[in-house]
Amino acid sequence: MKAEIIAVGTEVLMGQVINSNAAVISESLNDLGVDVVYHTTVGDNKERLFNCIKQASSRVDLVLLSGGLGPTPDDLTRDVLAQYLNEDLVRFEPGYEKLLDYFAQTGREHTKNNDLQVLTLKNGIALPNETGFAIGTYIEKNETIYVTLPGPPSELIPMLKNHFLPLLAGQKGVGAHLYTRVLRFYGIGESQLVTRLSSLIDTQEQVTIAPYAKTAEVTLRLATKLSENALDEVEKKILQTADVGEFFYGYGDENSLVQVSVDLLKEKGKTITAAESLTAGKFQSSLGDIAGVSSVFKGGFVTYSLETKADFLQIDVTKLAQHGMISEFSAEKMAEQALKLAKSDYALSFTGVAGPDEMEEKKVGTVFIGLARKGQKTLVEECHFPRNRKYIRISAVMKGLDVLRRELLENK
Amino acid sequence: MKAEIIAVGTEVLMGQVINSNAAVISESLNDLGVDVVYHTTVGDNKERLFNCIKQASSRVDLVLLSGGLGPTPDDLTRDVLAQYLNEDLVRFEPGYEKLLDYFAQTGREHTKNNDLQVLTLKNGIALPNETGFAIGTYIEKNETIYVTLPGPPSELIPMLKNHFLPLLAGQKGVGAHLYTRVLRFYGIGESQLVTRLSSLIDTQEQVTIAPYAKTAEVTLRLATKLSENALDEVEKKILQTADVGEFFYGYGDENSLVQVSVDLLKEKGKTITAAESLTAGKFQSSLGDIAGVSSVFKGGFVTYSLETKADFLQIDVTKLAQHGMISEFSAEKMAEQALKLAKSDYALSFTGVAGPDEMEEKKVGTVFIGLARKGQKTLVEECHFPRNRKYIRISAVMKGLDVLRRELLENK
Numbered sequence: 001m002k003a004e005i006i007a008v009g010t011e012v013l014m015g016q017v018i019n020s021n022a023a024v025i026s027e028s029l030n031d032l033g034v035d036v037v038y039h040t041t042v043g044d045n046k047e048r049l050f051n052c053i054k055q056a057s058s059r060v061d062l063v064l065l066s067g068g069l070g071p072t073p074d075d076l077t078r079d080v081l082a083q084y085l086n087e088d089l090v091r092f093e094p095g096y097e098k099l100l101d102y103f104a105q106t107g108r109e110h111t112k113n114n115d116l117q118v119l120t121l122k123n124g125i126a127l128p129n130e131t132g133f134a135i136g137t138y139i140e141k142n143e144t145i146y147v148t149l150p151g152p153p154s155e156l157i158p159m160l161k162n163h164f165l166p167l168l169a170g171q172k173g174v175g176a177h178l179y180t181r182v183l184r185f186y187g188i189g190e191s192q193l194v195t196r197l198s199s200l201i202d203t204q205e206q207v208t209i210a211p212y213a214k215t216a217e218v219t220l221r222l223a224t225k226l227s228e229n230a231l232d233e234v235e236k237k238i239l240q241t242a243d244v245g246e247f248f249y250g251y252g253d254e255n256s257l258v259q260v261s262v263d264l265l266k267e268k269g270k271t272i273t274a275a276e277s278l279t280a281g282k283f284q285s286s287l288g289d290i291a292g293v294s295s296v297f298k299g300g301f302v303t304y305s306l307e308t309k310a311d312f313l314q315i316d317v318t319k320l321a322q323h324g325m326i327s328e329f330s331a332e333k334m335a336e337q338a339l340k341l342a343k344s345d346y347a348l349s350f351t352g353v354a355g356p357d358e359m360e361e362k363k364v365g366t367v368f369i370g371l372a373r374k375g376q377k378t379l380v381e382e383c384h385f386p387r388n389r390k391y392i393r394i395s396a397v398m399k400g401l402d403v404l405r406r407e408l409l410e411n412k
Numbered sequence: 413m414k415a416e417i418i419a420v421g422t423e424v425l426m427g428q429v430i431n432s433n434a435a436v437i438s439e440s441l442n443d444l445g446v447d448v449v450y451h452t453t454v455g456d457n458k459e460r461l462f463n464c465i466k467q468a469s470s471r472v473d474l475v476l477l478s479g480g481l482g483p484t485p486d487d488l489t490r491d492v493l494a495q496y497l498n499e500d501l502v503r504f505e506p507g508y509e510k511l512l513d514y515f516a517q518t519g520r521e522h523t524k525n526n527d528l529q530v531l532t533l534k535n536g537i538a539l540p541n542e543t544g545f546a547i548g549t550y551i552e553k554n555e556t557i558y559v560t561l562p563g564p565p566s567e568l569i570p571m572l573k574n575h576f577l578p579l580l581a582g583q584k585g586v587g588a589h590l591y592t593r594v595l596r597f598y599g600i601g602e603s604q605l606v607t608r609l610s611s612l613i614d615t616q617e618q619v620t621i622a623p624y625a626k627t628a629e630v631t632l633r634l635a636t637k638l639s640e641n642a643l644d645e646v647e648k649k650i651l652q653t654a655d656v657g658e659f660f661y662g663y664g665d666e667n668s669l670v671q672v673s674v675d676l677l678k679e680k681g682k683t684i685t686a687a688e689s690l691t692a693g694k695f696q697s698s699l700g701d702i703a704g705v706s707s708v709f710k711g712g713f714v715t716y717s718l719e720t721k722a723d724f725l726q727i728d729v730t731k732l733a734q735h736g737m738i739s740e741f742s743a744e745k746m747a748e749q750a751l752k753l754a755k756s757d758y759a760l761s762f763t764g765v766a767g768p769d770e771m772e773e774k775k776v777g778t779v780f781i782g783l784a785r786k787g788q789k790t791l792v793e794e795c796h797f798p799r800n801r802k803y804i805r806i807s808a809v810m811k812g813l814d815v816l817r818r819e820l821l822e823n824k
Contacts, residue, residue: 014438015437015438015442016435016624019431019434019451022453024427038452038460040450048450189520190484194483195525202485210486213482221428281688281692281695281696281714283693285691288690298720299715300714301711302693302696304700304705312753341724386514389701390701393700
């Protein structure tokens with residue numbers, strides 16, 4: 001089954017409202033095996049809306065309209081669909097009762113235009129509105145299903161999940177469940193990843209492999225109508241591909257490098273601290289994003305200047321000035337002193353040039369990341385990150401998290 | 413001039429990505445007096461994309477495509493548009509140079525598919541990508557303008573504002589110039605603001621006033637075709653409205669509380685430090701977002717546990733345990749000790765409950781924010797923020813910035 005989602009509303013075309021409904025609806029339909037092939041947005045304009053419905057009818061099996069069900073004159077969806085399908089509008093009595101109760105209880109003036117919201121197609125199935133008044137409709141005509149849902153997400157989502165999807169699930173061509181899995185990679189670019197997997201991607205027929213570039217990382221989304229096993233097989237092939245598996249760090253849309261690293265710290269019963277210069281607390285703040293991190297993270301330092309590196313971390317200021325703040329020496333000492341002062345098992349340090357200007361004759365994007373380890377030699381890595389100040393600081397934090405993650409994995 | 417915006421990408425149809433680009437583009441085009449009459453989203457499918465472009469050509473004067481300019485096989489926009497317009501693709505040399513530099517700098521493998529991103533239409537005008545590699549194109553053919561922009565908002569927005577809009581502004585039917593101004597408010601909700609301004613908003617005919625709720629702040633966008641003076645007059649009325657002007661803190665879409673606060677610190681020649689518990693470095697990291705902040709910010713502390721509050725900040729651990737970590741005492745001492753240790757003019761402290769669980773019998777969302785001031789009494793404010801962990805931590809940082817900003821404004 002193929003579907004098109006039509007959002008109706010001039011406020012969307014003006015850019016005053018972001019059309020998040022289309023994403024919510026699409027995800028739900030995909031999970032029922034329905035292919036959403038078009039999203040369309042049209043303004044509060046009778047003729048254009050009519051033509052959009054007509055076009056959709058000619059190219060999909062399910063036409064889903066969101067918005068334009070309210071009480072005001074610019075709410076046209078109800079009338080235009082009735083006109084297109086040559087259907088009568090009738091009052092949905094339970095919805096009308098709810099309306100009467102509301103005005104009785106609140107004592108607000110019951111203006112007649114409110115009653116428009118509870119009109120629905122005579123031969124259709126009314127979709128109740130749990131959080132508002134505008135009634136939706138489900139109707140099948142000429143082998144095409146037409147559905148109307150209200151525009152506000154707070155009204156659309158309950159109607160979608162509790163009333164429309166259960167109705168749809170019964171239909172033919174629906175409900176072939178889609179199995180999906182997200183693999184997350186750090187340290188490899190989207191184009192590299194795709195190049196290395198190109199033959200696999202090209203030869204896959206039953207499982208689709210879709211790459212997405214995220215900020216300083218890449219995800220692969222696997223999807224199939226077959227089974228979890230089919231996903232397992234393709235995942236295995238992907239992770240066994242040369243120069244690919246080593247960059248894989250975890251599963252899931254909600255997952256992240258910081259989540260994985262914190263989980264490893266907890267699992268190994270180790271603690272982490274940090275001394276941050278160019279990142280200015282961004283690494284530690286990312287730890288703070290994770291609920292319950294306090295068992296592995298007690299605190300750390302932001303040392304943005306020469307003085308604070310010397311004062312807070314008790315680093316020999318003369319030596320620091322000799323080597324420079326942006327140096328292997330600086331990163332090493334920052335990490336080691338933070339480790340000592342925080343009595344921690346691991347300490348990360350970040351020092352570098354976020355830009356816009358060079359510092360100490362080091363190019364913008366030059367970053368030294370140190371990892372001090374209780375009872376082991378401190379590691380320092382020199383990195384060169386591209387783009388702008390924002391991206392350089394994020395990249396440094398991501399790299400630091402990956403350095404920590406790999407250390408924890410090796411450290412059995 | 414009429415426009416259609418076509419988003420290209422299966423990830424949008426799958427609902428994995430919300431199409432926020434359409435809103436950004438629509439708003440910009442509206443400012444130039446261009447009517448956006450359709451938004452369309454189509455997947456990574458040659459035939460469907462071709463037909464979408466064909467249809468758009470038949471009904472609008474400006475066809476704007478976003479997405480599908482990347483290096484992977486599912487990035488089809490470049491090729492399909494070239495095919496539709498019967499145009500050759502040529503390499504945009506400056507973009508290619510940038511690509512070479514990147515791979516030289518980072519030492520990453522330069523796979524050939526990367527070069528696809530710098531191809532553009534032979535008879536078109538290349539649109540440079542300031543934050544990425546995929547090049548856009550602007551071409552007029554058969555009295556229709558075609559434009560391609562990259563999918564990631566971080567790349568699309570600079571290309572749109574700095575390269576495409578200036579080109580478009582010259583065209584006929586464009587640029588009934590719109591005068592716009594953005595006013596930023598912190599400390600008042602969107603509905604409150606709109607209620608207090610309702611009569612003003614209703615009576616405005618020549619100047620539109622559009623409110624937008626942002627994370628923990630609200631902006632008002634004023635727009636008119638008249639003049640800057642018309643904006644001045646409406647702004648004056650807004651800021652003179654009771655319980656409104658006091659929450660205004662600055663102008664502009666790119667502005668922020670942290671930018672305004674850092675500018676004030678520089679202007680007054682004062683320095684700031686911080687001791688952060690629940691925010692775990694988020695406040696200091698926000699300072700680090702601002703280029704050149706090093707003249708007013710030297711560093712600070714993240715004290716996430718009782719021990720680090722006592723050790724790093726030399727606070728009497730017995731008293732701290734008595735009062736609790738989430739207390740006025742704790743916030744006061746954290747700020748005062750940070751001020752002393754960092755030899756700073758001001759110090760902010762953040763301690764509270766980010767959740768999900770209560771702490772020290774304090775409800776989730778309870779936050780104490782301290783402001784230590786050289787030679788003056790320390791101020792402590794108890795706040796209660798709603799929603800979730802993420803929102804509570806952001807709200808605390810915003811509140812801290814506003815406390816600092818107001819102090820700097822009063823301190824003549």
